[in-house]
Amino acid sequence: MREKRLFLLIFLLCFFCTLSFSQTDIRFDDHFTDETMRVDYFQTGDAHELFFSIDQIYRQDGWAGNPENLIDRSNSGMYFLKVYSISSNKLIYSRGFATIFGEYCTTDPAHKGIKKTFHQTLLVPFPKSPVLFVIEGRDSSQQNLLRPVFSTVVDPTDVNIIHHTPCPDNRVFTLIENGHPHDKVDLLFAAEGYTDQDAEKFQKDMARLTKVLFSTEPFKSQKQRFNVRGVFRASSESGVDQPHKGIFRNTAVSASFNALDLPRYLLIDDNKALRDMASSAPYDTVIVIADSERYGGGGIYNDYTMTTVDHKRSEEVFMHEFGHGFGNLADEYFTSIVSYNEFYPPGIEPHEPNITALLDTDHIKWGHLLTPGIPIPTPWGQEEMEHLREERDATLAELQSKIENLKQNQTDSEEVKALQDKIEETKKSFRDQIEQIREKYQSLYKGKIGIFEGAGYTPKGLYRSEVRVGMFYQGSYGKVSEEALLKQILDLSR
């Protein structure tokens, strides 16, 4: 009991220390005006070289973020933006984020030295005096250590900072208004590939996705912390680009399938158009919804989330991609085809909250959530199933070669037919055995938190927290991802 009290006292002390630190260390009004500095920049390079250059800087009305939470104390994000006050040399704003360039770097063309340029945007509260604007990137040869990769001085009095009023063609719809943008997480849906007569459909689509979001934890119990708006700009044509089908549409933000040469990967090509459109409303996070029936989407942490709306799995895709875009959640699947090579270099702990390389079993990322007594790593039949697959493949190959022999010797078809039946039986028998193992472990560990091998595009060396493969499955993100998403919600609201 005494220990418990002591623990509580220490906990409270730490809590108030953190609270007072985060609230008094950097006061928003000392450093910023209630406006947004939008920094548009180019990121160019390949797997070996990297260049940044500023495109344009904008001054936009209102700051949507939480003025009491200016420093991102997580270690989450492929990159980090850090803004220092030049007069005091003090860090006054930071935020983790990811870029499509970061993903491009892991592809074959990037490894072959083909350079590409991507246009990107970072949002910062508008500084009152000159700041040092620093981008840090991960150094994979140094355990993912963050190192400065770009820096520049920004003077808020620079006459070249653009300050124009948002285009009157953008229509803003408010779906949920719970409070001031400073106090709430501001979600902004942006319309892509909706023509002028589809404005009503856009509103219905965003309402449908919002409903799915708020029927899922942690969003469900935190709904009052959100504002939800939509920005509509009519596209000349309906749909999005589908390069493999020779379909190209003239649309608001030029979304296209086949991003990074992956057919289902849907991203936008015109970031400036998206940001111009989004400047019509305050936002912490932007979700582009494309009026298309095809399966696809994408999500880049603290950049944007994207999904089509009319595929039967669009709602599920939206939730999955929002996990990337809003929470820096990693993909947990490890069997689907991707364009990346060694997206997670071996032996390095990923910065995402929901996967681990399990390099240090004493300090597991989600150690506080582990089911007591669960084995680490947690066996889930992976090797047994793999063994059965190998056995199956060998048996099938043997049967197939017998058939080939018989055919060459022109033996009667009765025998061939019997062997073909045997092949079907063998397939079924192995399928049943594999399924039995899968079911055994799925029921044994259902809802339990452990360390299951297979995640982040690889069956070996990376681990997820649940036996099922997240990060959005059957209406839930799972406990570990929920905790990470909740942290984001609490950071962006008050």
Ligand SMILES: [Zn+2]
């Ligand atoms: Zn994904």
